[in-house]
Structure formats: structure tokens, C-alpha cells
Amino acid sequence: MAIHVTHELHKRRFSRNLGLGLVLAAFVVLVFALSVVKVTRGDPMKGYDHTPSAGHLPRVDAEPAAVDSGVQP
Amino acid sequence: MTDISTFEQPKGLPHEAGFGDYVQLLKPRVMSLVVFTAFVGLMVAPVSLHPVEAFAAILFIALGAGASGALNMWWDADIDAIMKRTQSRPIPSGRIPAGEAAAIGLTLSCIAVVMLALATNILAGALLAFTIFFYAVIYSMWLKRWTPQNIVIGGAAGAFPPMVGWVAATGHIGIEAVLMFAFIFMWTPPHFWALALFMKSDYSAAGVPMLTVTHGRKVTRAHILGYTLALVPVPVAAAFTSIGGPLSLAVAIGLNIWFVIGAFRIWFRPEAAAEADGYKVEKRFFAFSILYLFLQFGAFLADVLLRPYGIGGW
Numbered sequence: 001m002a003i004h005v006t007h008e009l010h011k012r013r014f015s016r017n018l019g020l021g022l023v024l025a026a027f028v029v030l031v032f033a034l035s036v037v038k039v040t041r042g043d044p045m046k047g048y049d050h051t052p053s054a055g056h057l058p059r060v061d062a063e064p065a066a067v068d069s070g071v072q073p
Numbered sequence: 074m075t076d077i078s079t080f081e082q083p084k085g086l087p088h089e090a091g092f093g094d095y096v097q098l099l100k101p102r103v104m105s106l107v108v109f110t111a112f113v114g115l116m117v118a119p120v121s122l123h124p125v126e127a128f129a130a131i132l133f134i135a136l137g138a139g140a141s142g143a144l145n146m147w148w149d150a151d152i153d154a155i156m157k158r159t160q161s162r163p164i165p166s167g168r169i170p171a172g173e174a175a176a177i178g179l180t181l182s183c184i185a186v187v188m189l190a191l192a193t194n195i196l197a198g199a200l201l202a203f204t205i206f207f208y209a210v211i212y213s214m215w216l217k218r219w220t221p222q223n224i225v226i227g228g229a230a231g232a233f234p235p236m237v238g239w240v241a242a243t244g245h246i247g248i249e250a251v252l253m254f255a256f257i258f259m260w261t262p263p264h265f266w267a268l269a270l271f272m273k274s275d276y277s278a279a280g281v282p283m284l285t286v287t288h289g290r291k292v293t294r295a296h297i298l299g300y301t302l303a304l305v306p307v308p309v310a311a312a313f314t315s316i317g318g319p320l321s322l323a324v325a326i327g328l329n330i331w332f333v334i335g336a337f338r339i340w341f342r343p344e345a346a347a348e349a350d351g352y353k354v355e356k357r358f359f360a361f362s363i364l365y366l367f368l369q370f371g372a373f374l375a376d377v378l379l380r381p382y383g384i385g386g387w
Contacts (some may be wrong), residue, residue: 014093019092034192037125061297 094168096113098146098177106366107138107234113370114238114253117316117377122242129192130241134234137185141230143178144209147171149217152279158272161294193241200240204233205265208300218280221287224269225300228261229254235370252311253373259304262298262367263336267359270294270339271352291346297358298351301336305329308369318376318386325372328365335361 092364110136112233115127122130146164148152154165190198219334220226232254241248254287269276269285270293276283284293308329314319335358342354 009089015092016095020108030125030132033125034129037123041123046212070187 080358085377090163090169094163095177096164098169098174099141100142100146101139101183103142103231104138106231108135108365110253110257110369110370111135113374114250116237116238117249117373118239118242119315120242120244122188127242128194129322130189130197130238133185133189133192134237134241135183135203137189137205138180140181140185141205143174143181143253144205145176147178148209148213150174151239152218152281155279156275156331158275182209189237190239194244196244196246197237197241200233200237204230204237217352218282221282221284223282224265224284225262228265229233229257231261231293233256240241241333249311249314251368252307252314253316256304256307256311256369259300259307260362262300263304263332263364264359264366266293266297266300267339267355270347270355271359290344294342298336298340301332305333305387311373313387315386316373316377318380320379320385321369321372321376323372324369328369331361332365 108131112131115122115130121127135349143297144328146162149159150164150171153162154157157339159165164171164174183204186198186202186205189201208227208230212223212230216227235253235257236246236250239253241247266284269283270290308325309322311317312325335354337356339358347353376385
């Protein structure tokens, strides 16, 4: 005859395990979603290796040609 | 003899907590207030976060509040066991060991602070860390058992969430965030002292120096009126900032009138009359104070959300 685990203690233990499992799963999903949002927006890449990529630097428009004399500062 | 007899828990072994017991440890009712005010703080900010970031920010602010609640329960387990209102909490009722509650509180605090900083910005994470420290150490460990002003100063812990929400979105502390903080800070004393008026025996038995215990009820009633009057200009001022509008102002004026009338009624009431009707007025004032906070923050939110339609805001 099979042993049926029906004691209240097991129900409580099961609720705890199930709850914790769901919380951990939700946390994994949240961290994944946050990573996707951050990466697709490019946030962490802006200062990668302490060197901002040229694409993320503010654009300098309409620089007068006369200033660019070819002489290095 | 049946198989089930083998599963009987021997006496002397610690009680095994269910998931609900751990949820209770995080003070879910307090957390609901934190979630709401932090949500409003985040939503009324001029910078909008990505929905996933906003959700994560609210979640980790709530988790930080829950963690500080667990630390508070761990520290106050001795007085919680004496007070009727708190006897059924997980630690005094023996469902969760005190040490386990402390470990959970510390672990969740670290997770909440680090994750909030990563999800939004460092300042928001630091502010959340300070909030947890303020509630667990400054209020629970120091002020609560030392001074009748515990509620006044300790109220700052409950006032931080909307500011953390605002900082999570903007990255800086603006005047609006300060006013939201000041609003809850000034609201807390009348709210808790009204509760203390009809829970006096509880605090007295536990040796907590509530104003009702140290200075008597007459003084407490005067303090409720004083702090209520001091509270009045705060939501009115907030209604004139970028988070307010005509709706916020109307709600602030309307609610303030009711709140001040309630405070005056409490102040005028003789103790004998209060005891005779079971502290009806005080209980109603306490219940209204919760509604007052929710409605005022709801009005700030409504003003900002309705602004694109030309209805809310200035």
C-alpha cells in the first residue's frame, strides 16, 4: 500500500518550496528582461572599458572649416 | 496504526513555516502603502522610465521596505509578544525563528539595494539603503524605545519611498520629491497618535514610550491637532509644483478641511466621552488618515496623467 503524504506539515513545506521556486523563476525573468532593455538601449556600452564609443559622443555640428587648419594642438 | 502517524511532528522541533508566513514577515500592508507612494513618485517624475525598469524599481523599493519590516520584527520580537496587536506576527507566534527573520531581512535588503541601483541609478539605491537603515536601526533599535518623539522622527522612514521613486526616474532629488517626503513625514504623527489613543494599554504594557504613555492622552490630542495644522500647507504647496494642478489643489483643500475638523474633534473630546463610545472618533480619524494619504497621492498622479489631455496640471 502506497504511503500518501497528506500531513499538514507537508502542505506547508510544499507551499514554501513552490512559493520560493516561483519567486526565483520570476527573478530570473526580471533580470533577463532588464538585461534586454539595457542592452538594446545601449546603456552599458556607452562607457565600455572607460572609452565611450564615437557613436555615443555628442555630435559637433557645423564646425567652421577655417578652424581645421591641419595643425595638431 | 496508520501511516500518517509517522508524519507527526515531534514536540520540541521548530515549526516549519509556510510561504505565507514569510510573506507576513515582510509586512504586506505597510508594503502596499510603500508601493503606492513609490509608484506615484516615479510616475509624476518628469523623466519616464522604460516599463520594465519602472516595474523593477517599484518591486525593489517594495522589497527593501519588506526587508526593513523583517528586521523590525526581528528586533521587536520581545515587545511584539506582549502587545495584542502584534502577538500573531510570525516571530512571537513561533512560526519563524528570530535569527532566520534577521537573515532574511539582511539578505533581502542587499538584494533590493543592489538591484535598484543596477536597474535605475546609484543614488536611488543609496537612498533605499538609507531608508532601510533608518527604519531598522534609527527607528526600531534606537528611537522607538527611547523617546516619545519616536513616531515623529521615525516617520521619515515611511516618507522616503516616493522620493526614492522620483530619484529612480530622474537621478536627482527635486523640490517635488522633498514635498512628497514632507507630506508623509508630517502626516505620520497624527496618524499613529490616533492609533495610540485607542491602543494605549498595548504600548504601556510593552514599555514603549508612546506619547500617550509618557505625557498622557490630553497632550497627545493637542499634538495631533498641532501636527495636523502643520501638515496643511505641505500638500497645498505640492499642488503648486510640477506634480500638482487644480485637481490636486482641490483635493488638498477638501481633505485638509476634513482632517483639521477631525483633529479639532479629537482635541475637544473629553477622555470619558471617548472611552464611553469606544474611541469612535479616534478610530474614524485613523481610518480617514489612510484614505487621505491615498487620495492626495492619487490626485497628484491623476493631475500628471491627465495633463496630455489638457485637463490636469497647471
